[in-house]
Amino acid sequence: MASVTPQSLQGGSSAAANLAAYAQLKARRKRRERAIEVGLLLAACVSVLTTLGIVYVLLRESLSFFSHVSIWSFLTDSQWTPLFADAHFGIWVLMSGTITSSAVALLIAIPLGTIIAVYLSEFAGFRARETLKPLLELLSGVPTIIYGYFALLFVTPLLQKIYPDLPGFNVLSAGIVMGIMIIPYVSSLSEDAMRAVPMSLREGSYAMGATRFQTASKVVVPAAFSGIASAYILGISRAVGETMILAVAAGMQPTLSFNPLEPAATITSYIVQVALGDLPHGSVGYQTIFAAGLSLMVLTLSFNLAGHWLRRRFREAY
Amino acid sequence: MPSQHDTAAIRALIRKHKRWDLIFGLLGLLSLGVGILTLAALFIDMAISGIPRLSAEFFTSFPSRRAAQAGILSAWVGSVLVMMVTALVAVPLGIAGAIYLEEYARKHWITDLIEINITNLAGVPSIIYGLLALGLFVYTFGLGQSILTAGLTLALLILPIVITTTREALRSIPQYIREGAYACGASRWQVVSQHLVPYSMPGILTGVIIGLSRAIGETAPIITIGALTFIAFLPPAPFTGTPPAGLFDWLMSPFTVMPIQIFNWTSRPDPSFHQNAAAASFVLVFMTLSMNGLAIWLRYRLRKNIKW
Numbered sequence: 166m167a168s169v170t171p172q173s174l175q176g177g178s179s180a181a182a183n184l185a186a187y188a189q190l191k192a193r194r195k196r197r198e199r200a201i202e203v204g205l206l207l208a209a210c211v212s213v214l215t216t217l218g219i220v221y222v223l224l225r226e227s228l229s230f231f232s233h234v235s236i237w238s239f240l241t242d243s244q245w246t247p248l249f250a251d252a253h254f255g256i257w258v259l260m261s262g263t264i265t266s267s268a269v270a271l272l273i274a275i276p277l278g279t280i281i282a283v284y285l286s287e288f289a290g291f292r293a294r295e296t297l298k299p300l301l302e303l304l305s306g307v308p309t310i311i312y313g314y315f316a317l318l319f320v321t322p323l324l325q326k327i328y329p330d331l332p333g334f335n336v337l338s339a340g341i342v343m344g345i346m347i348i349p350y351v352s353s354l355s356e357d358a359m360r361a362v363p364m365s366l367r368e369g370s371y372a373m374g375a376t377r378f379q380t381a382s383k384v385v386v387p388a389a390f391s392g393i394a395s396a397y398i399l400g401i402s403r404a405v406g407e408t409m410i411l412a413v414a415a416g417m418q419p420t421l422s423f424n425p426l427e428p429a430a431t432i433t434s435y436i437v438q439v440a441l442g443d444l445p446h447g448s449v450g451y452q453t454i455f456a457a458g459l460s461l462m463v464l465t466l467s468f469n470l471a472g473h474w475l476r477r478r479f480r481e482a483y
Numbered sequence: 484m485p486s487q488h489d490t491a492a493i494r495a496l497i498r499k500h501k502r503w504d505l506i507f508g509l510l511g512l513l514s515l516g517v518g519i520l521t522l523a524a525l526f527i528d529m530a531i532s533g534i535p536r537l538s539a540e541f542f543t544s545f546p547s548r549r550a551a552q553a554g555i556l557s558a559w560v561g562s563v564l565v566m567m568v569t570a571l572v573a574v575p576l577g578i579a580g581a582i583y584l585e586e587y588a589r590k591h592w593i594t595d596l597i598e599i600n601i602t603n604l605a606g607v608p609s610i611i612y613g614l615l616a617l618g619l620f621v622y623t624f625g626l627g628q629s630i631l632t633a634g635l636t637l638a639l640l641i642l643p644i645v646i647t648t649t650r651e652a653l654r655s656i657p658q659y660i661r662e663g664a665y666a667c668g669a670s671r672w673q674v675v676s677q678h679l680v681p682y683s684m685p686g687i688l689t690g691v692i693i694g695l696s697r698a699i700g701e702t703a704p705i706i707t708i709g710a711l712t713f714i715a716f717l718p719p720a721p722f723t724g725t726p727p728a729g730l731f732d733w734l735m736s737p738f739t740v741m742p743i744q745i746f747n748w749t750s751r752p753d754p755s756f757h758q759n760a761a762a763a764s765f766v767l768v769f770m771t772l773s774m775n776g777l778a779i780w781l782r783y784r785l786r787k788n789i790k791w
Contacts, residue, residue: 208579222618284511308700406608
């Protein structure tokens with residue numbers, strides 16, 4: 166800026182000099198703008214680098230893991246004892262824990278979340294919705310470690326009163342608490358999808374003499390199906406990736422079983438268990454957590470892709 | 484004309500369907516009740532077992548083998564320091580990235596790639612970020628199990644949240660604000676820095692607070708990088724060491740954070756440690772919920788003052 170003083174603009178020389186000064190100014194401004202744009206682009210690329218970093222780290226460690234253990238035995242072995250002298254690496258043992266706990270959680274979160282979404286979107290008045298929705302969303306704001314504490318020291322003793330043989334660490338109570346934690350993820354997204362259904366569809370339904378429940382179940386829910394489905398998928402991803410509740414309340418015991426009344430280890434809680442001990446960097450035990458992480462990543466990624474596909478396939482255009 | 488009989492049948496049908504409305508309404512309230520009762524039970528349980536342990540000493544003592552003398556000093560100091568690093572990294576990067584995507588980016592494959600990436604990253608389980616940090620920050624970059632590693636990990640974790648909320652805030656600014664500024668001869672960066680960023684501050688701030696409140700409660704990634712669970716000393720106070728190298732000693736210090744302290748106490752069999760866990764949980768929930776509350780209030784207050 167300093168070069169363009171009033172003197173340089175008016176002073177002696179000529180209009181050509183003025184123009185030259187302006188051109189110089191403009192070029193400088195353009196350079197600065199360009200530099201800023203590149204800087205901003207680099208900041209935006211951090212997210213891509215994060216993904217690349219995740220893929221790189223998981224693949225690097227998993228590859229050296231799979232040079233010790235064959236993929237076939239990883240997928241078919243029925244025992245998971247990576248730290249024993251007689252080491253077995255059967256990912257299905259951990260997978261069974263993940264599937265059981267997610268199933269319990271989703272059996273709670275999907276029905277309750279859907280009912281709440283329909284209720285808030287179609288039945289509740291404006292004021293009820295505006296107070297109840299934020300209150301419910303607090304559920305997803307509580308740190309998961311605290312849910313772990315709650316599952317272990319409140320829900321399990323409560324369940325033991327009903328079913329005295331329940332062990333102190335079990336998948337059931339962790340799954341239930343996880344399910345309640347996931348409710349807001351399912352209900353908020355489903356409700357948004359239902360509210361996006363145009364009013365004219367509802368009005369048409371009411372004009373035909375349908376009741377609220379008929380309108381909700383036969384018009385609004387089918388019309389919002391793609392949004393509701395992606396809310397379910399998000400819920401599934403959350404359940405599969407949930408860590409602390411299971412690490413605290415489900416007992417970290419690797420057995421190939423789908424019984425929620427027993428303790429179990431999941432992929433995530435196994436990673437926590439290993440990280441808590443001190444395994445030497447570079448050992449096979451250390452590499453197992455990356456192989457477990459890779460399995461988890463593949464699982465959630467396939468759910469996310471399924472969600473994308475569902476949204477595309479069943480999107481209703483109005 | 485429908486006969487008397489038909490009318491009665493129709494009325495019965497209507498009554499039947501109206502009954503379903505009522506049943507579903509009750510079901511909806513019941514489901515909401517399950518969620519809200521759980522939240523209430525969680526709070527009451529925590530308050531009953533935790534509040535008797537809350538005293539000044541609890542905040543100023545280190546963890547100890549004796550439950551009655553243990554406190555959360557190293558934990559809350561660690562949490563505050565890690566949050567500082569997280570905020571210092573995630574806020575500028577997140578805002579800059581969002582500005583690029585919303586105001587600069589032309590539609591081409593790089594932008595598409597970044598967009599898809601951000602959506603996918605938001606769905607990656609937090610423990611995977613822990614593995615990323617363990618493999619990359621701890622061992623490949625040699626940062627160790629330090630405050631810096633934890634702060635960077637959590638920053639990457641909340642980056643999608645900051646980017647998404649900032650973009651929404653930028654998008655809600657009407658186009659004529661930009662056009663007006665351009666018409667006065669402003670450059671793109673001048674439009675962004677002097678108009679768009681100040682106007683979208685409420686939205687950005689909300690996103691930052693929500694992101695930080697998520698980060699402060701995250702346990703899994705920090706455990707995964709191998710943070711110690713028993714720390715009975717404080718990291719050196721930030722920016723007090725002998726300059727220039729001493730200023731950043733605190734970044735490389737071992738640490739513990741609130742959620743890890745809670746995890747440690749919860750997983751001990753002795754019930755008197757569970758009381759400590761309840762008290763620390765109470766403090767942590769209070770911190771996260773007041774941050775969430777602040778975000779909601781800010782959004783409400785600042786939005787009211789903006790009239791387009």
